[in-house]
Amino acid sequence: MKIAVIGTGYVGLVVGTCLAETGNRVTCVDVDEHKIAALKEGRVPIYEPGLEELVQRNSAEGRLHFTTNVDEAVRSAVVCFIAVGTPPDEDGSADLKYVLAVAKAIAENLHGYKVVVTKSTVPVGTNQRVRDHIRKHAGPDAEFDVVSNPEFLKEGAAIDDFMKPDRVVIGTTSARARDIMLELYSPYVRTGKPILVMDPASAEMTKYAANAMLATRISFMNEMARICELVGADINHVRSGIGTDSRIGFPFLFAGAGYGGSCFPKDVRALVRTAHDYGYEPLVVNAVEQVNDAQKRLLGDKIVSHFGEDLSGRRFALWGLAFKPKTDDMREAPALVLIEQLTSRGATVCAFDPEAMDEAKRRLGDRIDYAPAALAALDGADALVLVTEWNEFRHVDPAEIQARLQGAVVFDGRNIFDAHRMREAGFTYYGIGVR
Numbered sequence: 247m248k249i250a251v252i253g254t255g256y257v258g259l260v261v262g263t264c265l266a267e268t269g270n271r272v273t274c275v276d277v278d279e280h281k282i283a284a285l286k287e288g289r290v291p292i293y294e295p296g297l298e299e300l301v302q303r304n305s306a307e308g309r310l311h312f313t314t315n316v317d318e319a320v321r322s323a324v325v326c327f328i329a330v331g332t333p334p335d336e337d338g339s340a341d342l343k344y345v346l347a348v349a350k351a352i353a354e355n356l357h358g359y360k361v362v363v364t365k366s367t368v369p370v371g372t373n374q375r376v377r378d379h380i381r382k383h384a385g386p387d388a389e390f391d392v393v394s395n396p397e398f399l400k401e402g403a404a405i406d407d408f409m410k411p412d413r414v415v416i417g418t419t420s421a422r423a424r425d426i427m428l429e430l431y432s433p434y435v436r437t438g439k440p441i442l443v444m445d446p447a448s449a450e451m452t453k454y455a456a457n458a459m460l461a462t463r464i465s466f467m468n469e470m471a472r473i474c475e476l477v478g479a480d481i482n483h484v485r486s487g488i489g490t491d492s493r494i495g496f497p498f499l500f501a502g503a504g505y506g507g508s509c510f511p512k513d514v515r516a517l518v519r520t521a522h523d524y525g526y527e528p529l530v531v532n533a534v535e536q537v538n539d540a541q542k543r544l545l546g547d548k549i550v551s552h553f554g555e556d557l558s559g560r561r562f563a564l565w566g567l568a569f570k571p572k573t574d575d576m577r578e579a580p581a582l583v584l585i586e587q588l589t590s591r592g593a594t595v596c597a598f599d600p601e602a603m604d605e606a607k608r609r610l611g612d613r614i615d616y617a618p619a620a621l622a623a624l625d626g627a628d629a630l631v632l633v634t635e636w637n638e639f640r641h642v643d644p645a646e647i648q649a650r651l652q653g654a655v656v657f658d659g660r661n662i663f664d665a666h667r668m669r670e671a672g673f674t675y676y677g678i679g680v681r
């Protein structure tokens with residue numbers, strides 16, 4: 247099938263590449279000329295395990311192309327994916343200007359029937375808006391269907407998530423569009439995972455409900471961790487105690503320094519905004535966001551209660567800048583909140599992240615120092631603060647940390663170290679909800 251993917255970010259690039267991998271001819275479009283120039287040379291501008299090899303192979307085999315020319319890409323495609331960003335507007339609602347700009351570009355290039363697929367995360371009702379927008383610009387005779395097809399991939403495991411999804415959600419009332427989508431996705435569900443066809447509004451809502459549920463689990467566990475600290479319980483034992491319940495399960499039960507990234511924060515906010523638009527106050531979802539905002543400040547609060555309000559002259563080693571491991575994405579990362587808390591009180595910060603150093607330099611410039619390796623960040627620091635649970639931080643010998651750190655204090659924002667072992671090694675150890 248001939249496919250255009252418009253918007254070549256985390257989602258568009260993964261979707262386009264994985265669709266090429268099963269034999270489709272895919273053109274990925276972006277307005278960012280630098281990004282497209284890099285991709286044409288086989289360089290992937292983001293860190294996503296396995297992606298670069300797939301891009302290079304599919305490009306070399308002639309199935310995957312990159313361009314800034316949306317007209318050409320749309321004209322030759324049967325299926326056009328809209329995968330541009332939907333950042334939060336000032337009021338928290340999803341800003342649809344990029345989605346509607348692409349819808350207009352598609353409308354101007356409709357020659358024969360096309361399926362327009364909304365891959366971006368968009369509020370309920372957007373598919374109808376996209377349909378109306380295309381109709382307005384393409385005229386009454388244009389032949390097309392608009393399908394909602396939310397994406398559930400996780401950064402850091404995006405290829406696997408797309409190639410072997412738990413489910414595919416397709417929101418459409420058109421039998422013609424449904425059949426094309428079923429054909430397109432059939433190679434990815436050969437192990438029997440379902441393709442769920444539903445109305446567009448339910449498909450749009452499914453994406454927000456999924457992200458809100460996952461964010462809820464995180465905020466719930468963070469709240470339990472806070473209570474654990476007060477009553478002298480340990481969240482790690484509590485997690486084992488409840489995760490073994492088959493009604494609860496283990497995923498997304500880790501207490502930590504709060505969730506970040508490009509999806510949970512903005513999608514939770516957008517869901518609140520949608521509810522408000524319909525006159526409803528979503529109590530649970532509101533609380534999820536409030537707990538998370540407080541959780542992102544918790545490490546900084548612990549540091550202040552240990553060292554005092556004035557941190558001038560203090561130096562902190564910070565391990566992990568990306569919002570989670572296996573990505574270089576720092577959008578809404580808890581590390582950004584912590585850095586602001588520390589530097590605004592006069593502290594200096596020396597940070598290391600296995601993949602997000604360039605991104606951090608772009609965002610933070612010389613507001614912090616950057617270490618060439620994890621251990622080097624410790625030199626002369628009063629404390630180690632761990633924010634992102636990269637695997638390479640898990641098994642560092644406490645003696646090595648001690649040898650380089652000036653102080654003997656560890657703030658572990660992801661509970662990756664063993665509290666008893668760290669204390670035995672002579673550290674003052676702070677975790678999240680651990681004894």
Ligand SMILES: NC(=O)c1ccc[n+]([C@@H]2O[C@H](COP(=O)([O-])OP(=O)(O)OC[C@H]3O[C@@H](n4cnc5c(N)ncnc54)[C@H](O)[C@@H]3O)[C@@H](O)[C@H]2O)c1
Pocket residue numbers: 252253254255256257258275276277278281316329330331332344347348365366367368397398399400401508509
């Ligand atoms: N990142 C994720 O893990 C993830 C997962 C599921 C869903 N989503 C959703 O997918 C959408 C895209 O997210 P992302 O993380 O890939 O965003 P991104 O910011 O990484 O990428 C968006 C891309 O669209 C491009 N763009 C903007 N306007 C354009 C236009 N008119 N024509 C062509 N390209 C244009 C931008 O230059 C950018 O490269 C969002 O709605 C997001 O919520 C993201």
